[in-house]
Amino acid sequence: MNAHTVPLDRAELRSVSTGAGWLAPEQERTAKPDLRLVPNTRARGRKLSPLVGALTGVGLILTILFAQLGLSIAVSEGAYEARALQLELRDLTRVERVLTQNTAKLASPQNLADNAAQLGMVQNSTPATLRLSDGAVLGTLSGPTAEVSSNTVPNATLNGLPVVDANGLLTERNPEQAGQPTATANQAAILWEGPLPAPQTH
Numbered sequence: 001m002n003a004h005t006v007p008l009d010r011a012e013l014r015s016v017s018t019g020a021g022w023l024a025p026e027q028e029r030t031a032k033p034d035l036r037l038v039p040n041t042r043a044r045g046r047k048l049s050p051l052v053g054a055l056t057g058v059g060l061i062l063t064i065l066f067a068q069l070g071l072s073i074a075v076s077e078g079a080y081e082a083r084a085l086q087l088e089l090r091d092l093t094r095v096e097r098v099l100t101q102n103t104a105k106l107a108s109p110q111n112l113a114d115n116a117a118q119l120g121m122v123q124n125s126t127p128a129t130l131r132l133s134d135g136a137v138l139g140t141l142s143g144p145t146a147e148v149s150s151n152t153v154p155n156a157t158l159n160g161l162p163v164v165d166a167n168g169l170l171t172e173r174n175p176e177q178a179g180q181p182t183a184t185a186n187q188a189a190i191l192w193e194g195p196l197p198a199p200q201t202h
Contacts, residue, residue, distance in 0.1 A: 110155045111163075114173065117148040118163045 105111060123146050128139030162170035 105157050105161060108155065108158070110153075111158055111161065113148055114158070115164050118165050118171070120166050121148060122146065123148050 125144045125146055126139060128137055128141050130137055158173065161173060163173050165171045
């Protein structure tokens, strides 16, 4: 020890180190917190057995398959219904076409002329006209008449269509032609004799 050394008492040094002196913050920094194990309070769920997992997977797959099968059946029924509606539309279109053709036949001038002749109408040879400006009648109203002339151009589409007679009943258009198909059908078949003729190809 030299002259500048100050002796320290061990008791004072111990009291300073354990008290709230200059060593207290150092000790607080180095002090470890009080750690301890806490028991797990959450209840552990039971694990599913492999059999339950397999059955669940199989059930899910079967559900998907049945859903797909149901959708396929619904789509097939829709396709069949659409096809049936298309066929019905085709048939109705054909019926409409036939009815339109029949209407055109009945509204033709030749058919109207034939019906007029059957009803007893006559044709005015010198028709009169009415002038609208002053209401004057040009021509004679009681001029000579003649029977309705028959059609000069034959119309094959009118064959088979009935006409109205004077009593308002439907009659055959050409009664003389009505029995021809029956007579043709009643003719006996002619047997062929000899070899069949063949065309010359070279």
